[in-house]
Amino acid sequence: MAEDLPALYRLGIVGSGQIARMTHQSAVKLGITPRLFAERFDDSAAQAAPGAVFSHPDALAGFAADCEVLTFEHERIDIGLLQALEENGARLRPGTRTIRVAFDKMYQRRVLRSKGYQVPAFAEVRGPDDVFDFATEHGYPVVLKTVRAAPPGERGVWVVEDRTEAMKVLAERSNLELMAEEYQSIVKEIVVLVVRRPGGHARSYPITEITNQDGAAKEIRAPAAIGHRLATEARQLALDLANEFEAVGVLAVELFLTTEGLVVNELAARPHNAGHLTIESCPTSQFENHVRAVLDLPLGPTWPSVAAAVTINVIGTIDGFDPAQHLPEALAVEGAQIHLYGKVPRPGRKLGHVTAIADNMEQARELARRAEAALRGGRW
Amino acid sequence: MAEDLPALYRLGIVGSGQIARMTHQSAVKLGITPRLFAERFDDSAAQAAPGAVFSHPDALAGFAADCEVLTFEHERIDIGLLQALEENGARLRPGTRTIRVAFDKMYQRRVLRSKGYQVPAFAEVRGPDDVFDFATEHGYPVVLKTVRAAPPGERGVWVVEDRTEAMKVLAERSNLELMAEEYQSIVKEIVVLVVRRPGGHARSYPITEITNQDGAAKEIRAPAAIGHRLATEARQLALDLANEFEAVGVLAVELFLTTEGLVVNELAARPHNAGHLTIESCPTSQFENHVRAVLDLPLGPTWPSVAAAVTINVIGTIDGFDPAQHLPEALAVEGAQIHLYGKVPRPGRKLGHVTAIADNMEQARELARRAEAALRGGRW
Numbered sequence: 081m082a083e084d085l086p087a088l089y090r091l092g093i094v095g096s097g098q099i100a101r102m103t104h105q106s107a108v109k110l111g112i113t114p115r116l117f118a119e120r121f122d123d124s125a126a127q128a129a130p131g132a133v134f135s136h137p138d139a140l141a142g143f144a145a146d147c148e149v150l151t152f153e154h155e156r157i158d159i160g161l162l163q164a165l166e167e168n169g170a171r172l173r174p175g176t177r178t179i180r181v182a183f184d185k186m187y188q189r190r191v192l193r194s195k196g197y198q199v200p201a202f203a204e205v206r207g208p209d210d211v212f213d214f215a216t217e218h219g220y221p222v223v224l225k226t227v228r229a230a231p232p233g234e235r236g237v238w239v240v241e242d243r244t245e246a247m248k249v250l251a252e253r254s255n256l257e258l259m260a261e262e263y264q265s266i267v268k269e270i271v272v273l274v275v276r277r278p279g280g281h282a283r284s285y286p287i288t289e290i291t292n293q294d295g296a297a298k299e300i301r302a303p304a305a306i307g308h309r310l311a312t313e314a315r316q317l318a319l320d321l322a323n324e325f326e327a328v329g330v331l332a333v334e335l336f337l338t339t340e341g342l343v344v345n346e347l348a349a350r351p352h353n354a355g356h357l358t359i360e361s362c363p364t365s366q367f368e369n370h371v372r373a374v375l376d377l378p379l380g381p382t383w384p385s386v387a388a389a390v391t392i393n394v395i396g397t398i399d400g401f402d403p404a405q406h407l408p409e410a411l412a413v414e415g416a417q418i419h420l421y422g423k424v425p426r427p428g429r430k431l432g433h434v435t436a437i438a439d440n441m442e443q444a445r446e447l448a449r450r451a452e453a454a455l456r457g458g459r460w
Numbered sequence: 461m462a463e464d465l466p467a468l469y470r471l472g473i474v475g476s477g478q479i480a481r482m483t484h485q486s487a488v489k490l491g492i493t494p495r496l497f498a499e500r501f502d503d504s505a506a507q508a509a510p511g512a513v514f515s516h517p518d519a520l521a522g523f524a525a526d527c528e529v530l531t532f533e534h535e536r537i538d539i540g541l542l543q544a545l546e547e548n549g550a551r552l553r554p555g556t557r558t559i560r561v562a563f564d565k566m567y568q569r570r571v572l573r574s575k576g577y578q579v580p581a582f583a584e585v586r587g588p589d590d591v592f593d594f595a596t597e598h599g600y601p602v603v604l605k606t607v608r609a610a611p612p613g614e615r616g617v618w619v620v621e622d623r624t625e626a627m628k629v630l631a632e633r634s635n636l637e638l639m640a641e642e643y644q645s646i647v648k649e650i651v652v653l654v655v656r657r658p659g660g661h662a663r664s665y666p667i668t669e670i671t672n673q674d675g676a677a678k679e680i681r682a683p684a685a686i687g688h689r690l691a692t693e694a695r696q697l698a699l700d701l702a703n704e705f706e707a708v709g710v711l712a713v714e715l716f717l718t719t720e721g722l723v724v725n726e727l728a729a730r731p732h733n734a735g736h737l738t739i740e741s742c743p744t745s746q747f748e749n750h751v752r753a754v755l756d757l758p759l760g761p762t763w764p765s766v767a768a769a770v771t772i773n774v775i776g777t778i779d780g781f782d783p784a785q786h787l788p789e790a791l792a793v794e795g796a797q798i799h800l801y802g803k804v805p806r807p808g809r810k811l812g813h814v815t816a817i818a819d820n821m822e823q824a825r826e827l828a829r830r831a832e833a834a835l836r837g838g839r840w
Contacts (some may be wrong), residue, residue, distance in 0.1 A: 088784050105485055108508045110791075111784050111800025111812060128488045130510040363795055378792040404468050404491050411490075412758040415743055420491025432491060 089375050091115070092143060095153030096123035096132060097232060098421040098430060099351050099367075102359070103153065104129045106367035112375075117143045124421040125153075137161070144170040151329060151374045153350055155183040155229035173278070173328040173374035174349045181325050182349035186227045186259050195324060197317075198343045200336075201262040211246045214260040223261040224249050230256075233396075233428040239263060268337040269345070270304045271354035272318035275369040276327050278376050283369070284315045285362060286384045288354045299448070300354050300391040301441060302361060303384060306337065314342060321347065330355065330370045353393065357435045358382075360417050361389035386437040390448040394432040394455050396425040403431050403455035410434070416451035469755050471495070472523060475533030476503035476512060477612060478801040478810060479731050479747075482739070483533065484509045486747035492755075497523045504801040505533075517541070524550040531709060531754045533730055535563040535609035553658070553708040553754035554729045561705050562729035566607045566639050575704060577697075578723045580716075581642040591626045594640040603641040604629050610636075613776075613808040619643060648717040649725070650684045651734035652698035655749040656707050658756050663749070664695045665742060666764045668734040679828070680734050680771040681821060682741060683764060686717070694722060701727065710735065710750045733773065737815045738762075740797055741769035766817040770824040772832040774812040776805045783811050783835035790814070796831035 089112045093100045096118035104125055107114045116125055116132040117140065126132040133143055137157060141164075144150050149171050163176045172179070181188050189202045203214045205224065215222050221239045224246065230236030240246040250258065269290040276282035289304035304311070318333040321344075325331070332352030334345040355366035364372075364380025372379055394403050402425045403410070410418050420432035432455065436447035469492045473480045476498035484505055487494045496505055496512035497520065506512040513523055517537060521544075524530050529551050543556045552559070561568050569582045583594045585604065595602050601619045604626065610616030620626040630638065649670040656662035669684035684691070698713040701724075705711070712732030714725040735746035744752075744760025752759055774783050782805045783790070790798050800812035812835065816827035 088787075101488070105488065108481070108485065108802075109799055110787065111798075111802045113507050113802060127493050127510065130507065130512070132510070363797075372791060377788055380791065381794055407468075407490065408757055411752060411760065414761055417743075418491075419489055422488075422491045422493060 088112075090146070090148040091371070091375060092117060092147030092150045093125070093153060094140065094143075094150060094157065096120075096125035096129075097153060098124050098423075098432075099153040100125035101128050101421060102356075102365075102367045102419075103151075103351060103370055106365060107371045109368065110371065112371065114371075115143070115147060122422075122424065124423055127422045141165060141168075141170075149173055149374055151350075151370070152179070154232075155348070155350075156231065157183070159183055174331075175326065175328065178325045178327045178331070178349045182331075182347050183229070184227060185225065185346065186257075188347060189259075192344055197321070198341065200264055200343060200345075203260045205250070205258040205260050208243075208247055208250055211240075211250070211260050212243060215243075215246070218262045221263045222246065223263050224258050225261065226253075227257040227259050232430070233426060235428075264336050264338050264343060266336045266338060268304070268306065270306065270314060270335050270337060271300075271352060272314050272333045272335065273352060273355045273358070273366055274318045274322040274327070274331045274333065275329065275366065275373050275379055275382070276322045276331065277373050277379060278328050280323065281379065282319055282322050283379050283382045284318055285355060285358055285366065285382045287311055287314055288357070290354060298393065299445065300357060300393075301445070302357055302389045305441075310337070310342075317342060317344075329374045330366050353430075353433075354391075356419070356433050357389040357391040357437075359419075360435050360437050361386045387439050388441040388444040389435060389437045390441070390444040391433050391435045392448045392452040393430055394420070394434065394452060396427050396429040396431050397456075398427045400425055400427075401455075401457050406455050406457050409454040409457075410451050413447060413451040413454055416447045418451060418455070468492075470526070470528040471751070471755060472497060472527030472530045473505070473533060474520065474523075474530060474537065476500075476505035476509075477533060478504045478803075478812075479533040480505035481508050481801060482736075482745075482747045482799075483531075483731060483750055486745060487751045489748065490751065492751065494751075495523070495527060502802075502804065504803055507802045521545060521548075521550075529553050529754055531730075531750070532559070534612075535728070535730075536611065537563070539563055554711075555706065555708065558705045558707045558711070558729045562711075562727050563609070564607060565605065565726065566637075568727060569639075572724055577701070578721065580644055580723060580725075583640045585630070585638040585640050588623075588627055588630055591620075591630070591640050592623060595623075595626070598642045601643045602626065603643050604638050605641065606633075607637040607639050612810070613806060615808075644716050644718050644723060646716045646718060648684070648686065650686065650694060650715050650717060651680075651732060652694050652713045652715065653732060653735045653738070653746055654698045654702040654707070654711045654713065655709065655746065655753050655759055655762070656702045656711065657753050657759065658708050660703065661759065662699055662702050663759050663762045664698055665735060665738055665746065665762045667691050667694055668737070670734060678773065679825065680737060680773075681825070682737055682769045685821075690717070690722075697722060697724075709754045710746050733810075733813075734771075736799070736813050737769040737771040737817075739799075740815050740817050741766045767819050768821040768824040769815060769817045770821070770828040771813050771815045772828045773810055774800070774814065774832060774835050776807050776809040776811050777836075778807045780805055780807075781835075781837050786835050786837050789834040789837075790831050793827060793831040793834055796827045798831060798835070 091114040118126040118132040273285040332348040434451040438444035471494040498506040498512040653665040712728040814831040818824035
């Protein structure tokens with residue numbers, strides 16, 4: 081397999097969901113054919129990339145040996161395995177220093193707090209008593225979340241209002257490592273995407289805002305409706321974190337804007353759902369810049385090329401609708417960009433997204449909503 | 461193989477060069493995985509598309525049987541074979557009515573003239589006497605061209621100044637069917653891209669202009685520097701031709717602007733080199749709209765989203781430079797979009813293209829030139 085690839089830039093992508101699919105496409109544009117380490121033949125990226133390797137995670141060492149650079153689209157990989165690979169000379173980008181922070185949320189919180197970053201109060205949860213003790217100190221509601229990333233389409237965060245609800249979550253998720261966090265009164269949820277090369281050169285994208293209005297689907301908008309001072313602070317915070325953890329590739333910094341200021345919610349060391357709109361709204365998408373960064377190639381411009389962009393995810397529901405069946409109606413929404421991932425519909429599964437760009441946010445939002453509704457077979 | 465594809469939109473693409481590669485990528489964005497009918501494992505599109513079928517053209521019927529819709533990226537297919545497929549119920553888009561006009565330039569000229577379109581004087585060439593007779597009537601230089609598309613990277617047009625030159629071309633290309641044309645005093649060479657659905661709904665892209673200035677590489681620019689009246693005339697002419705020949709998908713209408721007015725140079729019934737810049741400069745690229753049109757899905761907007769766009773092809777030269785080797789330098793040209801096709805370099809071979817968009821044509825042109833020069837390992 082390895083000899084089928086161009087001599088230059090032997091990039092391996094671990095994972096084969098939509099992030100891998102769009103990253104693969106960006107690499108192909110540059111004349112690079114990444115190899116995929118996939119799980120199933122019908123995985124989103126495996127459908128669109130030839131020569132994917134379908135193997136158990138334990139076989140990653142063999143795959144790594146065929147790649148010059150290895151990058152990751154998700155956090156569901158054993159960190160010890162990756163550390164062993166790196167020690168044996170594999171070039172992981174990001175490296176395990178970043179990966180450990182991004183993959184293990186408990187460690188992430190500890191490191192961030194120790195470095196002086198603002199994070200919510202948190203505690204390890206070994207059993208119900210840890211939650212009760214935490215609630216005694218910080219009050220309900222308490223946020224329970226999985227320490228490691230939840231599998232795609234599965235829930236990883238619960239807001240519990242009392243002891244009964246807490247015990248219910250713990251009982252149902254006894255197989256998962258959980259942690260407790262103080263509930264935040266969130267004014268806004270924003271995401272800063274930074275892309276960084278091994279040498280430290282870094283750029284940030286226009287700040288995106290995640291909104292959840294009128295009970296409608298979650299919307300991702302850029303630019304975020306925040307003032308210049310706050311935007312500068314958020315951007316600087318994200319760049320600091322990228323340098324602190326020596327991130328390579330995209331580092332997505334999820335921030336809560338609370339009445340107390342900016343609080344770090346989570347870090348993800350890969351292209352992020354909030355950055356899908358960079359495909360249409362920036363000269364270089366987060367996917368292309370991730371490829372450039374992990375291969376230590378010059379970064380492309382990240383400035384906004386449009387006034388307003390809105391993305392809405394297309395998420396599978398219990399009625400089992402298939403967005404591909406409604407492609408004609410969605411494509412009829414002039415100016416909306418339809419991205420489908422080729423997945424079999426399942427409730428909670430991300431099946432695609434739509435992005436609309438426009439001269440103003442209201443127009444972009446209306447287009448995106450209409451297209452997303454059309455994909456669900458509905459009207460808006 | 462066929463059962464691996466989504467139930468909807470079983471699209472087959474015949475050919476596996478860069479046009480197929482970019483068409484494939486556009487389909488993937490929409491959640492559609494086209495199948496490729498390729499020739500070699502290292503073909504540009506085969507590197508980026510899984511499950512390509514590698515077979516002799518004679519095996520096309522078997523491939524067609526697995527596809528709902530068949531489309532084409534080049535003109536090097538036997539027209540009789542395609543007619544037989546269509547008669548047997550295969551859904552070719554465009555259909556053989558368009559294909560015959562697009563694939564056979566002698567037939568194209570005859571049909572266009574009979575319908576009253578302005579074309580250069582032309583004649584069939586069965587031997588040297590046909591050229592001499594033609595030159596006696598129309599004078600030298602005479603344009604000699606291949607009736608069928610030349611293989612990629614091979615020359616298909618010669619401008620001969622006298623009998624000796626004409627005989628030399630005829631002797632060297634005795635294996636090819638040639639035709640003679642009157643040399644045109646060209647003011648400009650423009651291309652109008654039309655995309656048309658089976659029902660007749662059609663749209664045209666901003667008119668592109670092909671220039672060849674200062675002995676530099678050929679440049680493709682949009683919008684063409686022509687007046688409103690002429691642009692309207694060219695656009696109407698292209699839409700008329702698309703309707704006349706019942707084109708489906710992209711029809712590229714190459715026009716010469718001569719001192720006598722617009723003359724039809726050539727028609728191509730597929731995405732066209734002059735439309736690569738639609739990826740960055742229009743809401744819907746020619747590739748995505750080709751996919752939409754051949755699957756009879758609603759067309760996307762084709763208006764210009766930028767003030768100026770310039771594409772320069774990256775063509776292999778005799779010194780054997782490999783643009784992939786110079787990717788770092790080219791990516792350092794801020795704002796230029798680099799597209800490489802994953803091909804082994806050979807003289808005359810299209811290895812990639814660069815597109816730059818900007819607020820004005822001079823700026824776009826400078827960026828594109830710098831990036832193209834960088835890919836050749838040079839400075840601009």
